[in-house]
Amino acid sequence: MSSEPCFDIAHLAHVELLTDKPAESLDFFVNVYGLTESGREGDSVFLRAWDDYEFHTLKLTAAKTTGIGHVAYRATSEQALRRRVEAIEAMGCGIGWVDGDLGHGRAYRFRDPDDHVFEIYFDTNKYVAPPHERPALKNQPQRNHGRGCAVRRLDHLNLLARDVAAIRDFLPKALGSRVTEQIVLDSGEVGGCWFTVNNKSYDIAYTRDHTGSLGRFHHVTYAVDQREHVLEAADIFLENGVYIETGPHKHAVQQTFFLYVYEPAGNRVEIANAGARLILDPDWQTVTWTEEERKKGQAWGLKTIESFHTHGTPPVPAAGH
Amino acid sequence: MSSEPCFDIAHLAHVELLTDKPAESLDFFVNVYGLTESGREGDSVFLRAWDDYEFHTLKLTAAKTTGIGHVAYRATSEQALRRRVEAIEAMGCGIGWVDGDLGHGRAYRFRDPDDHVFEIYFDTNKYVAPPHERPALKNQPQRNHGRGCAVRRLDHLNLLARDVAAIRDFLPKALGSRVTEQIVLDSGEVGGCWFTVNNKSYDIAYTRDHTGSLGRFHHVTYAVDQREHVLEAADIFLENGVYIETGPHKHAVQQTFFLYVYEPAGNRVEIANAGARLILDPDWQTVTWTEEERKKGQAWGLKTIESFHTHGTPPVPAAGH
Amino acid sequence: MSSEPCFDIAHLAHVELLTDKPAESLDFFVNVYGLTESGREGDSVFLRAWDDYEFHTLKLTAAKTTGIGHVAYRATSEQALRRRVEAIEAMGCGIGWVDGDLGHGRAYRFRDPDDHVFEIYFDTNKYVAPPHERPALKNQPQRNHGRGCAVRRLDHLNLLARDVAAIRDFLPKALGSRVTEQIVLDSGEVGGCWFTVNNKSYDIAYTRDHTGSLGRFHHVTYAVDQREHVLEAADIFLENGVYIETGPHKHAVQQTFFLYVYEPAGNRVEIANAGARLILDPDWQTVTWTEEERKKGQAWGLKTIESFHTHGTPPVPAAGH
Amino acid sequence: MSSEPCFDIAHLAHVELLTDKPAESLDFFVNVYGLTESGREGDSVFLRAWDDYEFHTLKLTAAKTTGIGHVAYRATSEQALRRRVEAIEAMGCGIGWVDGDLGHGRAYRFRDPDDHVFEIYFDTNKYVAPPHERPALKNQPQRNHGRGCAVRRLDHLNLLARDVAAIRDFLPKALGSRVTEQIVLDSGEVGGCWFTVNNKSYDIAYTRDHTGSLGRFHHVTYAVDQREHVLEAADIFLENGVYIETGPHKHAVQQTFFLYVYEPAGNRVEIANAGARLILDPDWQTVTWTEEERKKGQAWGLKTIESFHTHGTPPVPAAGH
Incomplete structure (x- = not known):
């Protein structure tokens, strides 16, 4: 008999990003x-x-530096939240309850093995659009003004970790996440790992931090509806003088159509489209990519740009990049 | 304290469609x-x-006629399947276990209040691509040959029912479905209802059968990745002499970008794209459309074509077309 | 031996539109x-x-009303302009030279048989972008801010005429236009006629004015790069409360992917994409559509909306609409 | 007074490509x-x-090798053809008349300064679709089956030349081509040059052959309607094991959205979309890119792949690549 999947966590909820250029970052x-x-x-x-x-x-x-403040997931119910808190406390990595902020009620905080801070909560503040933000169609929370890239919704984030294998053990226990894809190097080390708590093919990814630092951030991603919107975003970044690191192109892993830029303070930000791809299978088997397979580059042959393996925030003083 | 959502059913799994022109339908x-x-x-x-x-x-x-044979959902585990069977048997609408077929193992069958046959199962036959169907990217089950409309995956189906309100009560109890959107007429009757068991915004919809018949079918839909693919499909249907009923256009309800055609035997088939829209909120509040609101037509003003309200399969002899 | 095509006129240059709601029209x-x-x-x-x-x-x-002020085409050279003026004067429909305005130098004006005013000129004022409008790529005249529908360039206009056949004779003589497509009714009357002076498949179209009025305007169209941009424009119009008359859909005639709206003063405005379609053939044979063929509606079966045949500007007091 | 543009040549008509793997090339x-x-x-x-x-x-x-057989342009009339033949003969690079083939009548052949063979003709064989190729819309020459990349029409080709400046002098005199864009290196040499005879922004480009060879071929390009079709083509190439050299990405020069592959015999083939971009201005001023500007890579920052500067056909035995 199959083991039962865990549905205690509903979705990635928000990301706190640090910036030492707050005005420029906000404008971006x-x-x-x-x-x-x-x-x-x-x-x-x-x-x-x-x-x-x-x-x-x-x-x-x-803040005085860049990188991630904390990552938040919303639970599916108060009971589910309580179950997760019990499990996390038993794992010995809990921090404790915090009061919440403008966006949600009390939340439970904990650390992953790489020292990133997470929080989980159920009680939330749902957005109520003021009159000038009311959409034409009532099944949409807010009007789309078409301003800039006009991204649709938070999609996922990518953190760096010294030991991705440790994260691969941790997140399924802490959040009930499933590992949908991973890269296992010839040495046996885990080069990257993609996790989801729901039908999205991933909501968080971890890749190796070659600098040996802890708690660093790779990128955060919002989704747009169509691949054409990613192409349009590239033109918008070009016209606005935003540094484009790589893309648009299609990842082999997860097949995401991606475009990476740096916001003014240096945090990497992605715009992506995943088409109609969903993980519907309740007993999905992890797809494992070998080092050899990953040498082919991205889906259509683009070689992965060097900075994608080295640039993270906050920057590492002596990391040579 | 919030009640806990049910996660026993993973997803809509397959649809059995009847055709009295099997060769032509298969070619389509x-x-x-x-x-x-x-x-x-x-x-x-x-x-x-x-x-x-x-x-x-x-x-x-x-078959001797057209319409729906049965609708199948896959459970998230054997335990979840057992829980659903118990619930359905308690509701008094169970039919019993069947052996399964090429596609899956034993399944439990039951009827909805409008006499459509459903089945639920966990034990499945996952697709293993033969050599000529092996994809270039290993995280995809099968090669995409780009043949015809090259639809990506089953998305949803739409059934007709005399009493949609009865279905609105039934599916949440039987499958744990959530009602994401509905149309409530001025008379208080439910004109249409959209349900989901996962993060898709709907996997099944019911709309009113004005003929008073039971067990009829409105349409089945496969998803494509981009709205542009729906536009390309329109040209493919045009070149192949397929009857296009309406679209491409954007629904106000669910905001689906749609295109409806009739396959050769007369069953309505849709191609759709929903962009990046997902229902992530675990306590989503049903969106209710009034009769007045629905008079505006589709999202961009297209008036709903009359046959959309009348054509279903199997045809109804005396239905006044 | 083939007759030689005329290349005296380079392209449709600008359109003067009248509005009795100047502030609202400008905002639109x-x-x-x-x-x-x-x-x-x-x-x-x-x-x-x-x-x-x-x-x-x-x-x-x-102005006190709506509709067209004048239509302007740019000649390919001063010599070509002189040749056209001579031809037009010989046709007896010339008005004479005007001084030009902020946009161009002196221009020669004339009337078409339906009393619309045209002008032709060569001496022009090419746009020089001020610093805040300078594009990132130097082969583009101006920065694309992505504001609203962000249309790319003027594409074509459509005028109404009591006698389209007269226009079909007139424009080739006056401007050297070619007739790329036309609709000929069973009565022998010309229902619509599409003209071009260059490789675009049309730069001006005329359709029948059933009201018997003279000098009326049907619509002006700007092009966007992709069909997806037309779909995005539909959402922008929806969010901004702009009246959408019909579309997006694909015309059978000219295969244009269209979307029609009314600007606040009532003039019809289109956003369109023609894909990679061009008329490269120097001896293109006019495509003639019959009344029967046009009854099929637009390319994918959309029935042409009634107002498309009746709404023009300025409105006709007693025209029954 | 402005000089008059030449309109004797209507458009790029066809390209003869040589292959030493004829069956594989044809299948591709x-x-x-x-x-x-x-x-x-x-x-x-x-x-x-x-x-x-x-x-x-x-x-x-x-053939025994790869590369270009000849390039053909169609004249706008018999008189225009005669004028071009006179001009070319006066330039001393004429070869003489040939009989034509299945595709067109007699043609006049000549050589460019880099020894590529061109032909010009007026008398052509217009395609008449057999029944199974008849399109649903009569303003289209052939049915679009949606097979493979389903490219729409020939767009342009790119040849290599030892001395691009010589070509820049030659083509305007021989064909009346206009130079729409060019790259001028710090040394004063012309690195690349883009030409057109009509409203397309280019129909032929020449770039420097660093091997010092003569008469070589860089690529031929067909247009598709939408950028999304270029993305779809990338997946089709991936699934069919076709070597993707670079792209999809947007060129800075001409802003073409490109994707380059090698057909089985090694000739480079492009799929491209130019959006709604046209050269309408009859006195367009050549856009000149400096070496510094070109160091920025393609429009969105992609570094030009090394093989793009070195790979041409036929291959050069001792060229070190």
């Missing part, structure tokens, strides 16, 4: 990337895409 | 719509789209 | 349709799309 | 690239895209 996220400000508190601005149903999906916080 | 589904034959048994041909992970998603059965 | 053309203001003079605002090479392609003039 | 062009065979004669197969109006646009000829 609002006017070029196309997010909407939904509130401010302390050093943070709360941002959202037009199809995000919660108050915010990006918390942009002014 | 393979050469124009772009499905692949994966096997034959008795009067049935098993068909699949290139990204379907199971053996088949469409069972095309030669 | 700039913020929703996505044109850029390049200057003002008297009661007129000069507007341009980001890939138009001349100063303007739309002259929006405040 | 028909089943993967999506051309249709319209006839055979001697060692040649005549191929066409579904929107080409002439009998063929590609003549694929079995």
Whole structure:
């Protein structure tokens, strides 16, 4: 008899990103990337895409450096949240409850093995559009103004870790995540690992941090509806002088149609389209890519740009890149 | 404290469609719509789209008439299947276990209040591509030959019912489905109802059968990756002499980008793209459309074509067309 | 031996549109349709799309009514202009020279048989982008801000005429236009006629004015790069409360992918994509559509909306609509 | 007073490509690239895209090597052809008249300064679709079967030359071509030059042959309607094991959205989309790119792949690549 999948966590909810150029970063996220400000508190601005149903999906916080503040997932119910907290406390990596902020109620915080801070919560603040943000169609939380890249919703993030295999053990236990794809190097080390808690093919990925640092950030991604929107975004970045690192092209892993840029403070940001791809199979078998297979580059042959393996935030002083 | 959502059913798995023109229907589904034959048994041909992970998603059965044979959902585990069977038996609408076919193991059958036959199962036959169907990328079940409309995967189906409100009560109890959107007429009757068991915004819809008949079929839909593929499909249907009923256009309800045609035997078939839209919210509140709102037509103003309200299969002899 | 085609006229250059709601029309053309203001003079605002090479392609003039002010074509040289003026004067429909405006030098004006005013000129004012409008790529006249529909360039216009057959004789003589497609009714009357002076499949079309009025306007069209941009425009119009008359859909005639709306003063405006279609053949044979063929509706079966045959500007007081 | 542009040549008409793997090349062009065979004669197969109006646009000829056989342009009339022949004969590079083939009548042949063979003609064989190739819409020469990449029409070709500046002088005199864009290196040498005889932004390009060879071929390009079709083509090439050299990406020069592959014999073939871009200006000023500007790579930052500067056909034995 099959073991039962865990459905305690509903979805990736928001990401807190740190910036040491808060004004420039905010201008990028609002006017070029196309997010909407939904509130401010302390050093943070709360941002959202037009199809995000919660108050915010990006918390942009002014700081002395860049990188990730915390990652948040929403539970499927209060009971499910309680089950996860019990499991995480038993794993010995819990931090404890925090009060929440403009975007949601109390949340439970913990650390992954690479020292990134996560939180889980159920009680949330759903977005209610003010009059000038009311959409023409009532099954959409907010009007799409078509400003800049006009990204639709938070899709996933990518963190760096010294030991991706440890994360591969950790996330299924902590969140009930499934490992949909992974890269296993000839040495046996895990080069990258893609996880999901729902029907998306991934909501978080981890790749190896070659610098040996802890707690670093690789990129955050919002989804657009069509591949053509990714192409249009490339022109928008070009016209706005945003540094385009690589793309548009199609990843072999997960087949995502990607475009990577750096926001003004140096955090990597992606725009992506996954077409109609979903993981519907409840007993999906992890797809494992070998080192040999990954040498072919991306789906259509693009060689992976060197900085994709080295650039993370915050920067590592002596990392030679 | 919130009640807990049910995750016993993983996804819509396949649809059995009846045809009284089996050769013409098969030619349409393979050469124009772009499905692949994966096997034959008795009067049935098993068909699949290139990204379907199971053996088949469409069972095309030669019969004296048209319409739906049965609808199948896959459970998330054996335990989940058992829970659903117990619930359905308690509801008094069970038929009993059947042996399964080329596509899956034993399944439990039951009837909805409008006399459509459903089955649920867990034990399945996952597709293993023969050499000429092996894809270039290993995270895809089958090669995409780009034949005809080259649809990607089964998306949803739409059934007709005399009493949609009864279905609105039934499916959440039987399958744990959520009602994501509905149309409630001024009379209080439910004009249409959209359900999902997972993160798709719907996997089955019911709309009112004005003829008073039971057990009829409205349409089945496969998804393509991009709206442009729906436009290309329109040209393919045009060149192949397929009757285009309406579209391409965007539905207001669910915002699906749609195109409806009739296959040679008269069953309505849709090609659709939903962009990046997903229902991630675990406590999504049903969106209710009023009669007044629906009078505006589709999203961009197209008036709903009359036959969309009247044409179903099998045809109704005295239905006043 | 074949007769030689005429190359005296290079392209459709601009359209002067009248509006009795100048502020609302200007807001529509700039913020929703996505044109850029390049200057003002008297009661007129000069507007341009980001890939138009001349100063303007739309002259929006405040007036007591709506409809067309004049239509302008640019000649291929001064000599070619002189040849055309001679030909037109010999045809007896000339008005005479005018001084030009912010957009170009002196121009010769004449009337078509339906009393629409045309002008032809060679001496022009090419657009020089101010710093904030400078594009990232130097082979493009202006930056694309992605504002609203962000249309690329003027494509064509459509005028109404009591006697389209008379126009079919007139334009080839006056401008050297070729008739690429036409509709000939069973009565022998010409229902519509599509003309071009270059490799575009048409730059002006005339369709029958059933009201018997003279000098009326049907629509003006700007091109976008991709069909997806037409779909995006539909959402932008929806969110901005712009009246969508019909589309998006594909015309059978000329195969244009179209979307028609009314700007606030009531003039019909189109957004269109023609894909890679060009008329390269120097001895192209006119394609003639019969009344029977046109009864099939548009390419994918959409029935032509009634107002498309009746709505023109300025409105006709007693025209029954 | 401006000088008058020349309109004697209507358009690029066809390209003869040599292959030393005729069966494999033919399979590629028909089943993967999506051309249709319209006839055979001697060692040649005549191929066409579904929107080409002439009998063929590609003549694929079995030979001992690869590269270009000849390039053909169609004149706008018999008189225009005669004028061009006189001009070319006066330039001293004429070869003389040939009889034509299945695709067209007698043609006049000449050589460019790099020893490529050209021909010009007016008398042509327009394609008449046999019953199984008749399109649903009568304004289209042939049915689009959607086979493989289903390219729409011949767009342009790119030849290599030792001295591109010499070609820049030659083509305007021989064909009346205009130079729309060019790359001028710091040394003063012309690195590349793009020419057109009509409203397309280019129909032929020349880039420097660093091997010092004569008469070599860089690539031939067919157009598709939408950028999405270029992306789809990338997947089709991937599934069919075709070598993808670079792309999809957007060129800075001419802004073409490109994808380059090698057909089985090694000739480079492109699929491209130019959106709605046209050169309408009769006195267009050549856009000149500097060496510095070209160092930025393609429009969105992709570095030009090394083989793009070195691979041409036929291969050069001692060229070190």
